Amino acid sequence: MTGDIIHRLISDRFRLPETGKIFSCPIDSIAIEPSLDGFESELLKRLRFPSSLAIICDANTRDALGARIATAVPSAKLVVIATPKADLEAVDQLADATRHQDAMVAVGSGTLNDIVKYASFRRDAPYAVFATAPSMNGYVTATASISRDGEKLSLPAAPPKGAFFDLKVLADAPFRLIQAGVGDSLCRSTAEVDWYLSHLIRGTTVLETPFAIQREEEAKLLQNLHRLKQGDLTSIKSLVKLLVLGGLGMLIAKSSQPGSQGEHLISHYIDMLCRPHPGSLHGEQVGLTTRTMARLQHFVLNREQAPVLKETTLDVVGMQRRFGTLSPAIEAEFRAKVLQGRHLCNVNERLSTDWTSIRDTLTMKALPLLPLESGLNSVGLTDDPEDLGIDIAFYRDAVVHARELRNRFTMLDIAADSGLLEPYLDQPEPH
Ligand SMILES: [Zn+2]
Structure with missing residues (x-):
């Protein structure tokens, strides 16, 4: 491009x-x-x-x-x-x-x-x-x-x-708004991995162009992130171009899918249920949740063995407790992606047969964890929910239950249905 x-x-x-x-x-x-x-x-x-x-x-x-x-x-x-x-x-x-x-x-x-x-x-x-x-x-x-x-x-x-x-x-x-923009642009990486994951495992549609148009500018921005604080116009220009290209990617896809997957689901969960709302900005939250998703994606993709999924558990009572009057609509969204019967067998077969190539493909699409995290750090985007005023236990719930919000199949679903998610979150320093 x-x-x-x-x-x-x-x-x-x-x-x-x-x-x-x-x-x-x-x-x-x-x-x-x-x-x-x-x-x-x-x-x-x-x-x-x-x-x-x-x-x-x-x-x-x-x-x-x-x-x-x-x-x-x-x-x-x-x-x-x-x-x-x-x-x-x-x-x-x-x-x-x-x-x-x-x-x-x-x-x-x-x-x-x-x-x-x-x-x-x-x-x-x-x-x-x-x-x-x-x-x-x-x-x-x-x-x-x-x-x-x-x-x-x-x-x-x-x-x-x-x-x-x-x-x-x-x-x-205000620099806080610039930080937020970095969060809402670097989520390209986790969103791309999730969208391709769904494509590779469930055969859903995906488009390469929304991501291809961002690659060059994203690389430039990553090199210049540390200059944003000084108000360097070249770096601000890179950030603006990347945000615009991310938006155009969604217009191309006629969907928010290229820019909104697991990391945005967690952020939506915070917006819906964290009361009082901590006052954090969308992009600040997405900076945090992008890091959570990137770590989870790397954790799963680093495993030699393919995850084996069990039938999705539908916690109807818990969803009613969490989402109140919204729970019927949310339950319908979640039901649309639950894996059972033949679909579950197909997914597990694909995972076990193609795991090496799935891992390789998705790992190539992801930003390596180190540059992503040092990039987020370099602009002061936190990896600690409490820095944004979000209680740590609430945040754990958000990561566990965010997948219920929408019919988008992400690494949150793979990790949850294979029994990996909660033990992973309960490790020391997991998020
Ligand atoms: Zn966003």
């Missing part, structure tokens, strides 16, 4: 090797530049938005960038959300506040981007985003993370028409 891969991906000329079909990208423009100062109006004009725009920010992002964009586009209505919370109420309020404008411009990162993305989708009005932090890979995806009655949902939405990254602004973001 050479040349400016992002430019090629949005050009509507990129042919997917897997299908031979052109990738039709819903995003018209992505700009990643040392500075976009003075170009804001031009970038928006190129999107051919309707003339009446709303610029949406919060108090922090107004100071960081929003006020500058409002000055550049004086005809736009500036909407400042006092305390952004990504829930349906905030989405409705924003849709109402912008009802006289025909297009929206988000100035912000995770929460603010989710609110604007979903409000614009609901209103069928196009939107663009000026990022203020390289904190997550959701800038260019087709989903919005929105809470309903306290439950965090990943709702279908439309990606932005334009996504703009002013690297000087991003380098000035």
